[in-house]
Structures are given as C-alpha cells and as structure tokens.
Amino acid sequence: MSIAILGGTGPQGRGLALRFARAGTPVVLGSRDAARAQGIADELNVQLDGGAGISGKALRDAVAAADEMVILAVPYAAHDATLEAIRDLLPGKILIDIVVPLADGDPKKVDMPDAGSATEAAQALLGEAIPVVGALHNVSAATLNQLDHPINCDVLVCGNDLAAKEKVIELIRQLDVAAYNAGPAVNARCIEAITPILIRLNISKKVPFTHAGIRIWAPGA
Numbered sequence: 147m148s149i150a151i152l153g154g155t156g157p158q159g160r161g162l163a164l165r166f167a168r169a170g171t172p173v174v175l176g177s178r179d180a181a182r183a184q185g186i187a188d189e190l191n192v193q194l195d196g197g198a199g200i201s202g203k204a205l206r207d208a209v210a211a212a213d214e215m216v217i218l219a220v221p222y223a224a225h226d227a228t229l230e231a232i233r234d235l236l237p238g239k240i241l242i243d244i245v246v247p248l249a250d251g252d253p254k255k256v257d258m259p260d261a262g263s264a265t266e267a268a269q270a271l272l273g274e275a276i277p278v279v280g281a282l283h284n285v286s287a288a289t290l291n292q293l294d295h296p297i298n299c300d301v302l303v304c305g306n307d308l309a310a311k312e313k314v315i316e317l318i319r320q321l322d323v324a325a326y327n328a329g330p331a332v333n334a335r336c337i338e339a340i341t342p343i344l345i346r347l348n349i350s351k352k353v354p355f356t357h358a359g360i361r362i363w364a365p366g367a
C-alpha cells in the first residue's frame with residue numbers, strides 16, 4: 147500500500163513521509179512543482195538509507211499513485227483549493243486531513259471556518275461518499291523529523307466513517323504511537339483547536355520544553 151502526502155514538501159509532510167517510509171509504507175509527496183517534490187524525496191531517501199521508498203510528483207499524479215489514503219498537509223489558506231483540484235480523483239480513497247486552521251499571522255490562535263473545522267469543511271466539500279478522517283493535528287513537525295526519537299505523544303482521530311477511521315488508526319499505529327477514535331468529524335473542532343495552545347506553550351519562555359504533544363493518561367496503567 148502506498149500513501150500520498152499533498153503539501154508533502156513542507157516540514158510536517160516531510161516528517162510524516164520519513165516516518166511512514168521507515169515503517170514500510172511507500173510515500174508519494176505531492177507538490178505544485180513535481181521537480182521540487184522529487185528533489186525533496188531524493189533528500190529524504192538519503193536520510194532514510196533504507197525502508198520503503200519516497201517519490202515526488204505533481205499533486206494530481208500523487209493522488210493517482212496512492213492506493214487508498216491521501217494525506218492533506220497544506221496550509222489552511224490552500225485547503226479548499228487543493229481539494230477542489232483533486233476531488234475527482236478521490237472516489238475509492240480516504241482523505242486524511244491534518245490541516246489546522248491557524249489564524250493568519252498568529253499561530254497561537256485558530257480561525258475556525260464556517261463549517262466548524264477544516265475536517266468538516268473537507269467533508270462538506272467532498273461529499274459523504276468520500277470519507278474524510280481528521281488526524282495528526284497535534285504532532286509537531288520537529289518531533290516527526292527527529293527520527294532518532296520516538297514520537298512523544300498520542301494521536302486523536304475523528305471522522306464520520308468508522309471503517310475509514312479504523313484504517314487510518316491502523317496506519318498511524320505503524321509509527322509506534324497510540325491512536326484513538328475521538329468520535330465524529332464535529333470533534334475536529336476541539337482537536338484542531340488544541341494545536342495553537344501547544345504552539346503557545348512551545349514558544350513560551352516560561353515553560354521548560356518545546357515540541358509538546360498531547361497524551362491520553364490512563365490512571366494506574
């Protein structure tokens with residue numbers, strides 16, 4: 147099985163590509179510029195030195211190359227336009243939306259869309275026949291790209307299609323992280339909104355850490 151990561155040339159997409167390829171899933175980076183995507187894929191393959199391969203293609207070619215799952219990892223400003231550009235290629239595939247609608251010019255705030263969240267906006271735009279699953283919003287790119295460190299957090303997964311969510315949870319568990327079914331797409335309003343709080347903490351000089359994530363704590367476990 148191979149996955150596509152649209153916007154995979156950015157730090158979040160690169161980190162996910164490294165992690166998934168290392169876990170054995172081939173990755174196709176999707177970019178507005180196919181040559182840029184292939185150049186970054188070549189760099190990542192050198193960094194990996196093994197594992198499943200990473201390749202780079204133009205956005206639509208990357209979607210076509212993905213067997214079943216496509217990750218959307220572009221800035222929120224490009225969310226709807228990117229989906230519009232590939233929607234005809236999505237039937238039969240799951241769209242994994244990791245986009246956080248950060249406020250323009252202030253990553254310590256969200257500016258939620260009228261649909262409620264980016265995940266709900268994607269589901270409304272694509273229609274119920276294409277399952278949209280929200281995930282990976284609270285994992286930092288710095289964490290993903292530090293391959294010599296385990297991912298230090300859990301992942302909340304939401305969406306309206308249970309079977310699609312279960313497939314995405316299985317995919318994410320390849321990365322040795324706990325991934326939980328966090329309910330329907332409407333819950334993306336809460337999950338996406340956690341990220342600017344993490345960013346606020348991470349850049350605060352008053353806390354002794356950076357790149358924080360969230361962890362579901364099981365008392366007594």
Ligand SMILES: NC(=O)c1ccc[n+]([C@@H]2O[C@H](COP(=O)([O-])OP(=O)(O)OC[C@H]3O[C@@H](n4cnc5c(N)ncnc54)[C@H](OP(=O)(O)O)[C@@H]3O)[C@@H](O)[C@H]2O)c1
Nearest residue numbers: 153155156157158177178219220221224245246283286287
């Ligand atoms: N960075 C993090 O720590 C983090 C954590 C959690 C969630 N996220 C979410 O993950 C997504 C990606 O984050 P990122 O930091 O990797 O983003 P980014 O670097 O700003 O953008 C990722 C890629 O999207 C494409 N892109 C940028 N602007 C675009 C535009 N106006 N129109 C179309 N494509 C555009 C670019 O690829 P091409 O030029 O190659 O097309 C870029 O390399 C965001 O939605 C973010 O909220 C990020």
